[in-house]
Amino acid sequence: MKIAIIGGGVIGSLLAYELSHYEVNIVLIEKNHDFGLGVTKANSAIVHGGYDDPPGSLRAELCYKGNQLYEELAEKLKIPLKRTGSFVVARNCKEDLEKLEELLSRGEKNGVKGIEVVGRDFLEKYEPYLSEEFEYALHCPHTGITEPWMVAITAVKEAEKSGAELVRGDAVVGGEVSEGKVKYLQLKSGRKIEADIIINAAGLYYHEVANIFGVPTPQVYLRKGQYILLDHKASEMVKHIIFPLPSEKGKGKLVVPTIDGGVLLGPTSENLPEFTPEDVSTTLEGIKEVIIAGNELVPGIAKPNWIIKSFAGLRPETQKKDFFIENSDRVRNFVTVGAIRSPGLTAAPSIARYVIEEILERRMSINLTKRVSDKKSVPDSFRVKESDLDEIAAKIRNDEKYGRIICQCNQVSEAEIIKAIHEGARSIDGVKFRTRAGFGRCQGGFCTWKIAKILARELKIQLSEVRLNEEGTALFNGKVRV
């Protein structure tokens, strides 16, 4: 049995990982040069609590489960997970308190444990910088944060260890359907891939991929979310994830600690007038909105000196506002895992299991056999920053490059960067997302040239061939005197 997965975001990657526990051949096809750099790259990175999604929806079914599965995932894949806990904050007025109660009861309907409404004393104790306007909050202790792209990158790496084939930098652009089945996929490079089952996890492009094979999917539109990233110093002001009360437009603009010690403000929620999946531009209004909203929750957090970056991400939305996870009647070996909007990151591990157990095994009656005792080596997740002096000293004794710190702000060593390159990083961003080098307060001002030189050396390319990310993003333009 051969299964082809289209799209190496967090969804496709975790699917590949989960499927690698079965006796199947897997090929994962990603059009970018690296995994997890689509929607998975630009979001709030929250492992949501599961209380917010409408009871009865697929989102609700899969979110809390996914949250709980992250525990195991973090242990097995060594992905970072921090259960910071969250507060949905409310003012002392009827309307707000009703909404809070509504959230609490939704949570109970979704089977979520451990959530409660807390008062001002509790808030003051745990979030002393929270605006005094908020007197109550829904406290959810199991809400967490992670590093979304690392979930994808690590999952893919583990799948590969079990034999999955990884195709990167190549897109599915066509294919042949005959007798109600996809016979092969046609890649941009000209390569053809035959498979018994095709799983479409193409993120924002899921309907385009489905279209190629004549599979109908719900109409998708895009909702932009803009963010700003604050310096590590801002994390002195906030420990939990702070949500305003949710509205029609979603969970609102948040204050979120990031796993490497910064703070995110945002996102906005803007419907794009057209389907422009490449448009991750920011706007002045968006940036302003996010700053105002952040200051409303935690006054003074959006200090101009603390702002180090702005960026945007896109959510694939449908009218039903729910995930679309279906096998096709028309094309019998084609499954779409689409419209994976928020909380898709949280739900990803349970989505993967849902696809295997509910769609493949139950609805499509495919017999999948589990691999017998799959003892894999524990992934090495050594980071200088997170290790104590003795551990670092031991590492340096074997390889002095662990002692050569390249990224000053996030304390990333040359050895970590070389390892990232050998594991698949092909660009400045590739290195950045895998190691956090360049993610800190100077935003690569000091280390970009060093990383560029290491990339050139390790990949045996010229400096002028070093890219920021995708093809066409070369950083330097050849020699000075030619």
Add this chain to the structure above:
Amino acid sequence: MIEHLETDVLVIGGGAAGMAAALSASRAGVRVTLLEREKKTGGVLNQCIHHGFGLQFYQQELTGPEFAFRLQSEMNEHSVKVISESYVRHINTKSKYVEVISPEGVFTIQAKAIVLSTGARERPFGALQIPGDRPAGIYVAGLAQRMVNLENTLPGRRALILGSGDIGLIMARRLTLEGMEVLGVVERLPYAGGLTRNVVQCLEDYDIPLYLSHTVVEVRGNKRLEKVLVSEVDENFTPISGTQKWFNVDTLILSAGLIPQVEDLGENLEIDAINRGFAVSNTCETNVPGIFAAGNNVAVFDLVDYVAAEGWIAGQNASKIVKDQKRESKRIPVIRGKNVGVLVPTYITPEEHLRIYIRLKKPMDKGTVIIKKLGIEKPFNYGVPSEMINFVVNRDKLQELKGPVKIEVIE
């Protein structure tokens, strides 16, 4: 095993300030160790291959690397122990105990006094809150300078420069000389941010337009930068509608200011809110006894000569501590009066001479620096924020000083 070292004065950061500090401390006869995170000492001097350094400190016009070389040689002569590629992971400011990571291994150092001379970093693109795409081709000036001068690599073909600080001005000339087309320098203030001599020598001499009261309001590019939208701004820096103009460039160089590097260098060190660097007195001592700071991590200085002079003083005073540990020194606060922006020092210790550095808040045709408490009135003809006003007050004048001292500039 983690190696443990001991020293009298530990200097952290080997740029102009750090090298000068190490040199003066060592001349005073104490043991000095200098930690530098890069392979080479010199700091930004290494990449400033243009001349214009050292007129005051060495009475000679040198290039950046030449200036660095002189300090390096003198450090060697005075047996300063330099440990390069050493990353300071933690400083216990109270006990003067420092943890360091280097390719040679992890080590700790116990010092009697510490001089922090960690320089400044550049304000990143994201901090400017410019909307638009996030393509390749946007660089902070120091990075571009490094790539051109030391790695022999051009950033692109057609560039616009945002910010008229000295680095931006110098890069406009450098890129032009190396064959790039520089379409202009955009500055939101109504006057240039860099030294007048740099405006003349780097822009006017090469016919590069300077767009004052203008800023970048948007960047566009699918993969590599394609165009940049520039707008005129009013006095509140709000873009004036109808004045927008696109520049087709593949490179945007940002010279939007330096920020003193003060973070993660130990707890409880006071920061001067306006300078954004360590709050020091005229002995270069911070609020934590035995911890000194000098150079661009105190305030961004316009000339390396001032940086080196401050480093020198920091080293001298650090060595005094080593010799005489029980020492009481007064710290009288300095208060910014009218028209004073960046101001060094933040405190006055009356035992030593007082050197004052002032950046005006706006250009002035004529003005007077007034320190009523000291009976000082210093008139000047023409002053701009980019060029620091500086002068020395003899310590004899400070002996009777009590209570805060206000410094102001009147037009």
